Amino acid sequence: MTAAPARRTHLEGLAAAVALAMRAAPGHLALELVMTVAGAALPVTAAWLTKLVLEQVVAAGPVPSLGGLALGLALVGAAAAALPQITQYVRSELRRRVGLLTQDRLYKAVNTFPGLSRFEEPRFLDRLRLAEQAADDAPAALVLGASGLLQALVTGLGFLASLYVLSPVMALLVIAAAVPALLAELALSRRRATMMWRIGPVERRRLFYSALLCDPRAAKEVRLFGLGDFLRERMLGQLRTAHAAQRGTDRREAAVQSWLGLLGAVVAGAGLVWAVLAAGRGTLTAGDIMMFVAAVAGVQAALTGLIQQLARVHQELLLFDHYLRVVRAAPDLPIADPPARLPALRRGVEFRDVWFRYSDAHDWVLRGVSFTIPYGQSIGLVGINGAGKSTLVKLLCRLYDPTRGAILWDGVDLRQVSPATLRERVGAVFQDYMAYDLTVRENIGLGDLDALHDQSRIEDAARRAGIDHLVASLPRGYDTLLSRMFPQDPDDDGSGSGVTLSGGQWQRLALARAFLRENRDLLILDEPSSGLDAEAEARIHASIGAYRGDRTSLLVSHRLGTLRDVDRLVVLGGGVVTETGTHAELMERRGGYARLFSLQARGYADESAAAAPG
């Protein structure tokens, strides 16, 4: 990934920002343009009116138009006083509306990444962070920057024309002094954008440490192990690294800008000396000198404004480019167009010589896995830690594609199928399930958003997962907030926060979420009962068994006793299927499964013998 966009894409970026603004706030954009032109014309008009007043006052004889000129000046002054307030309001509203649309598009784009691999690429995550930063304000800032440019240009041209009338040489000198400033500012903004990209990983690390310091979930371990100062020091270390890079850029900017300011002052000073001498010789009038001073200051201020706006626009463009790249990123999994129809599962799901590694830099996790989950049967997947069971589950949900080989759903390669359609057909509980800081109802309802407000379905899922009694005892039943991070009510003073569940209770909630997804073709349960007490586990497995019925299912568990009643066991080891058969067959074969099962069974037998009386 490169840091900065090609020059060609600058115009594209600006066009995209304007298109967003036109879409989000066309009226405010038009107002902004009108006020920009008015704001640009006012200072030049005021300077000309002042010059005319001065000349008429100094001139001998009656001055009939003086009253009109004074009125004109007063009107210009009134407009100049009111304009900034109105402009500020219009700009704030423009920013809000454009920001809303930009963020909507960013998160829509993030939601369309069908797989997980993007979220595991550090450089992409850096880009995503910058894109989020850009989504906040970059397009509006770009549009406002462009209109600021227009304003500075109109004012600058007005004063430049006035200066040219008085002294063409001076006009050319002022412009000549602006060229190096322009080039230097552009170089500086490019350098700043490169610096921001370079410190991206440092910034994300810093956020990681600071989030850990404040995360209620981490607070327990942080305190138990006394990690507070360690994490704070690490966070500060990252901050110092980022500051060092920013300081270098700031220093360079300060030095360059001081020299440029000096150059401008020398040009203006020389011009003033020339004008005063010319007035002494009688070539310039008092009004001319006033106009000259106003024009030099006006042109220089406009040019400085122009250059700074240009640099800002340039920098925002570089930031906005990250946003555009995220929004326009291709899907991380190939999506067939048109996707194959996914038939209702009737034959089964087949893993055919599936090889998989997370990236070219990673080792193979699966090295030619072949087995079938026949329709209507339950398969138990067994293997030691790191054997690749969860990886296989993720492949089955098409969160990744196999590196080689294929997974076939009734003969249809999952690569040909839309991931969303596939996931519609699957009910799953992952080993690392989520605990949402939401209400009980929402925690269950997220399993099937159509059922979010269907009380009977929510209650049914809770009952099957064995948490209905627990929910009944909560202060607000299904509307109890399962978080102590937020107040239960928005206008709460903080004393009435929600409740926290135990690990096993959360796990049952995750199961309820899966139970809500009734009538799915395939049920996948990855360690669904690892955190449950013995009684709950027995109940849940009875419930899972009933729910499974004759549904096609894949169960992963280290507690081999819970897999005894599945139709067939598949044992993973070394990236391949090492054994397969029913529990009885595998025990008879006395292989790896029998050894693992006996080890577990012996543990229980020893303990029950030790606990036996007498």
Ligand SMILES: Nc1ncnc2c1ncn2[C@@H]1O[C@H](COP(=O)(O)OP(=O)(O)OP(=O)(O)O)[C@@H](O)[C@H]1O
């Ligand atoms: N996102 C990932 N990126 C890179 N490697 C990964 C990723 N997830 C898992 N791995 C690696 O893949 C291998 C298999 O992991 P997996 O989680 O599938 O094992 P598992 O059989 O489910 O283990 P466990 O019984 O501990 O849950 C491990 O070596 C792990 O380090």
